Amino acid sequence: MLASRIMIVEDEGIIAMDIRRQLEGFGYEVVATAFSGGQAITLANEYKPDLVMMDIVLKGEMDGISAAHAITESLHIPVIFLTAYSDPATLLRAKATGAYGYLIKPFRPDELHASIEVALYKYQLERKLKESEQWFGKTLHCISDAVIATDAEGFIRFMNPVAETITEHSLEQAKGKRVSELMTLIAESSRSVIENPVLSTLQSRTVTGIDCPTLFVSQSGVEIPVDDGAAPILDDDGTLLGAVMVFRDITARRQMEHLLRESEERFHSSFELAAIGMALIALDGSFLQVNNALCEILGYTRDELLGSNLRMFTHADHHDDVINHYLRQLVTDLLPTFQIEVECFHKVVGKTIWTMMSASLVRTAGGDPQYFIVQIQNISNRKYAEQQLIYLANHDPLTGLLNRDQFHNRLTQALSTGQRHNRKLAVMYLDLDRFKLINDTLGHRLGDLLLQAVSDRLRASVRSNDILARLGGDEFIVLLSDINQIDDVARIAQKTLDILTQPFTLEGNDLVVTASIGISIHPDDGKDSHSLLMNADTAMYLAKDRGKNNFQFYTLEMTEKSIERMKVERGLRHALAHDELRLHYQPQVCTDSGVVVSAEALVRWQHPEWGLVYPDRFITVAEETGLIVPIGAWVLREACLQAKTWIENDGPFGGVAVNVSARQFLDTNLFQTVKRTLAETGLNPSALELEITESAIMQDPENTLQVLHQFQGLGVRLSIDDFGTGYSSLTYLRRFPIQSVKIDRSFVIDLPGDEGSKTLVRAITALAHELKLSVIVEGVETKDQLSFLTEQKCDSLQGYMFSRPVSAEQFQQDFINSGFKTYLPNTSNDQP
Numbered sequence: 166m167l168a169s170r171i172m173i174v175e176d177e178g179i180i181a182m183d184i185r186r187q188l189e190g191f192g193y194e195v196v197a198t199a200f201s202g203g204q205a206i207t208l209a210n211e212y213k214p215d216l217v218m219m220d221i222v223l224k225g226e227m228d229g230i231s232a233a234h235a236i237t238e239s240l241h242i243p244v245i246f247l248t249a250y251s252d253p254a255t256l257l258r259a260k261a262t263g264a265y266g267y268l269i270k271p272f273r274p275d276e277l278h279a280s281i282e283v284a285l286y287k288y289q290l291e292r293k294l295k296e297s298e299q300w301f302g303k304t305l306h307c308i309s310d311a312v313i314a315t316d317a318e319g320f321i322r323f324m325n326p327v328a329e330t331i332t333e334h335s336l337e338q339a340k341g342k343r344v345s346e347l348m349t350l351i352a353e354s355s356r357s358v359i360e361n362p363v364l365s366t367l368q369s370r371t372v373t374g375i376d377c378p379t380l381f382v383s384q385s386g387v388e389i390p391v392d393d394g395a396a397p398i399l400d401d402d403g404t405l406l407g408a409v410m411v412f413r414d415i416t417a418r419r420q421m422e423h424l425l426r427e428s429e430e431r432f433h434s435s436f437e438l439a440a441i442g443m444a445l446i447a448l449d450g451s452f453l454q455v456n457n458a459l460c461e462i463l464g465y466t467r468d469e470l471l472g473s474n475l476r477m478f479t480h481a482d483h484h485d486d487v488i489n490h491y492l493r494q495l496v497t498d499l500l501p502t503f504q505i506e507v508e509c510f511h512k513v514v515g516k517t518i519w520t521m522m523s524a525s526l527v528r529t530a531g532g533d534p535q536y537f538i539v540q541i542q543n544i545s546n547r548k549y550a551e552q553q554l555i556y557l558a559n560h561d562p563l564t565g566l567l568n569r570d571q572f573h574n575r576l577t578q579a580l581s582t583g584q585r586h587n588r589k590l591a592v593m594y595l596d597l598d599r600f601k602l603i604n605d606t607l608g609h610r611l612g613d614l615l616l617q618a619v620s621d622r623l624r625a626s627v628r629s630n631d632i633l634a635r636l637g638g639d640e641f642i643v644l645l646s647d648i649n650q651i652d653d654v655a656r657i658a659q660k661t662l663d664i665l666t667q668p669f670t671l672e673g674n675d676l677v678v679t680a681s682i683g684i685s686i687h688p689d690d691g692k693d694s695h696s697l698l699m700n701a702d703t704a705m706y707l708a709k710d711r712g713k714n715n716f717q718f719y720t721l722e723m724t725e726k727s728i729e730r731m732k733v734e735r736g737l738r739h740a741l742a743h744d745e746l747r748l749h750y751q752p753q754v755c756t757d758s759g760v761v762v763s764a765e766a767l768v769r770w771q772h773p774e775w776g777l778v779y780p781d782r783f784i785t786v787a788e789e790t791g792l793i794v795p796i797g798a799w800v801l802r803e804a805c806l807q808a809k810t811w812i813e814n815d816g817p818f819g820g821v822a823v824n825v826s827a828r829q830f831l832d833t834n835l836f837q838t839v840k841r842t843l844a845e846t847g848l849n850p851s852a853l854e855l856e857i858t859e860s861a862i863m864q865d866p867e868n869t870l871q872v873l874h875q876f877q878g879l880g881v882r883l884s885i886d887d888f889g890t891g892y893s894s895l896t897y898l899r900r901f902p903i904q905s906v907k908i909d910r911s912f913v914i915d916l917p918g919d920e921g922s923k924t925l926v927r928a929i930t931a932l933a934h935e936l937k938l939s940v941i942v943e944g945v946e947t948k949d950q951l952s953f954l955t956e957q958k959c960d961s962l963q964g965y966m967f968s969r970p971v972s973a974e975q976f977q978q979d980f981i982n983s984g985f986k987t988y989l990p991n992t993s994n995d996q997p
């Protein structure tokens with residue numbers, strides 16, 4: 166332990182040395198010796214000793230008491246006076262300086278030692294007390310609560326600055342006053358005066374608080390909400406020393422509570438009255454609170470919902486998504502909030518509603534998840550409208566089948582899947598035969614009904630993983646995925662055709678429709694959706710070409726054919742407008758006389774680049790595109806004009822035969838066209854023979870019959886072309902107002918060697934004659950054929966044996982100008 170440091174102030178050098186010696190003998194360190202008051206102050210400042218031994222009587226102006234006063238005041242160093250004088254006046258002055266000891270000279274060493282130790286101890290004690298007081302004082306000054314301490318009688322002894330501010334009194338003003346003089350407390354609700362808790366505490370010696378909300382009324386009349394209480398101050402032996410009251414201005418807290426209450430009320434009323442469903446949901450998904458709107462949305466009562474779990478109302482598909490995934494993201498703070506569409510169950514069994522669910526998480530002040538606030542809006546109407554829009558965008562409104570765009574999408578998807586798994590797909594392009602006729606004759610309404618009925622049948626016939634679409638008009642498309650073998654596709658196509666040929670009964674009409682189907686196979690016939698569709702379409706045209714009501718697969722050469730078809734179509738339009746069509750005539754010879762009695766007009770196309778084009782290259786295209794109607798009208802007029810001039814030559818030549826195709830028969834103006842042409846050209850109607858193929862007649866026998874009767878009334882001759890190739894019913898043959906049948910070339914070609922052909926020609930001739938019809942045979946090329954047909958008494962003959970079809974000039978020259986005699990096959994340039 167360090168020795169205490171002492172300074173000696175003594176003007177007598179010997180005494181000073183003696184004291185120094187004694188002090189050092191006690192183990193103290195003498196840091197300085199001063200001989201005057203002024204020097205004492207200077208050295209005390211310099212050395213800051215722990216204690217000063219001060220002689221009162223000093224030489225010079227300043228005595229020891231004054232010097233001690235200065236040192237104590239400025240440096241707080243304890244001083245022990247040393248003096249030979251002990252008169253009361255001096256003692257009083259010395260005491261006033263707060264001296265720590267007083268030694269009368271001469272003193273004994275033990276007196277000196279004891280005085281020093283007592284002084285140092287007292288000084289230490291006082292210093293600690295002072296520090297402690299300062300600490301408490303500062304604490305009371307710093308705390309935000311108001312503190313008032315009274316003595317046991319209730320007189321104020323202490324107030325901290327906060328109490329001074331609230332009571333509007335300084336400590337000095339308040340000291341000695343009763344606490345009730347400074348503070349008036351009233352109950353907030355009743356406004357009656359409340360006894361100050363200090364008084365109760367002094368009486369009861371226990372802690373006292375005020376239960377009700379209290380207002381402090383200040384001297385100036387300001388009312389401050391306070392929270393207060395008092396506690397007794399007891400000393401160690403339990404004696405009551407006073408009371409301490411602690412109170413605080415709770416205006417801010419009140420305002421906060423008020424705001425909180427208001428905000429809670431606002432929340433509750435907006436929660437209850439909200440137009441959208443709202444719920445507070447526990448972390449496990451159970452409803453804690455629900456509003457009316459939610460009850461209405463889900464169809465349950467409040468009681469039914471409370472205690473139930475959100476999961477019970479959400480559609481199973483959404484459980485994982487909504488409840489587990491998104492709510493977990495809120496809890497783990499990955500999302501602040503979320504909004505998703507959820508399908509919910511309604512109380513009505515089987516009814517579901519679409520909702521927009523938004524949720525956020527409420528946490529405690531400590532950040533722990535507490536509950537979810539969930540908003541649920543019924544968006545069923547919007548959702549259904551959206552679904553409707555999507556449906557309309559992807560479906561054909563008439564049949565409900567997928568539309569073209571959607572089919573493309575599905576096909577593209579199927580192709581990529583097919584490519585991945587190396588599987589074949591088939592695209593079936595289906596077009597109804599003669600649909601336009603039904604539409605035109607029976608009306609669009611029935612046409613629509615038929616399309617719906619057809620789509621129903623198709624729907625029933627395809628497998629669940631096949632895709633069916635309507636491309637528009639009477640065109641349907643089926644995508645067959647997962648094809649094992651091509652034969653399966655053929656079987657499905659045939660089945661589809663069979664299903665369609667069953668009659669449809671629509672509004673009392675029995676309708677029989679057939680279809681033509683074109684099929685392309687992926688990847689053989691195309692790798693992408695566009696080429697597959699195009700090639701199936703091409704194949705469909707082939708099916709049409711091959712008599713309709715059949716299916717055809719796409720082959721590579723068909724691409725060329727379709728390109729050719731497009732070129733021909735474009736060229737034909739040009740040909741009509743630029744007079745490129747020509748008529749050639751082939752003589753028809755009377756079997757008995759061998760003279761030319763008539764001619765068949767056959768159209769040719771004098772193409773500027775292709776040369777002379779024969780009908781087999783363009784008639785089908787003309788029929789498909791409808792161009793056959795204007796071409797037919799041109800042929801008719803040209804043939805009538807020509808026939809009229811040849812008839813006027815006054816010979817056996819009696820008329821001209823003109824081909825009328827099935828498509829022309831569908832044209833409602835055909836009869837008027839023929840009638841007008843005859844009138845305009847002046848040709849006798851009986852000099853005109855219309856050749857109608859057997860298959861054309863059989864497409865719609867009832868309608869044909871009507872038109873044929875009109876022609877009969879006009880006096881025009883009618884003939885069935887290509888007879889024997891179709892399936893004419895004998896009943897019809899009898900009913901048709903025809904004059905002749907033309908036996909097809911295919912039955913002549915193997916005559917007379919082939920027994921079958923002979924039998925057929927014999928039978929047709931006999932039958933026709935039986936029905937009083939004349940028989941003309943085409944394709945006669947050889948003498949043997951001629952003699953067989955002559956034997957059979959066929960009425961007239963046509964064929965290369967007599968002449969190829971030739972130009973009008975050639976015909977004029979060969980037959981008209983030459984007495985109508987027939988010739989053996991000529992060498993005209995008309996080479997089919």
Ligand SMILES: Nc1nc2c(ncn2[C@@H]2O[C@@H]3COP(=O)(O)O[C@H]4[C@@H](O)[C@H](n5cnc6c(=O)[nH]c(N)nc65)O[C@@H]4COP(=O)(O)O[C@H]3[C@H]2O)c(=O)[nH]1
Binds near residue numbers: 751797943945963
């Ligand atoms: N091998 C062979 N052939 C013979 C013989 N005698 C005549 N032919 C050919 O047989 C066809 C007879 O005409 P079609 O059966 O009415 O068959 C016609 C007809 O269906 C159609 N066609 C021709 N012109 C017209 C027309 O103006 N209007 C319509 N709608 N179709 C026409 O085109 C088809 C083909 O006409 P073309 O090429 O002129 O062919 C003609 C003619 O050249 C023969 O001894 N041997």
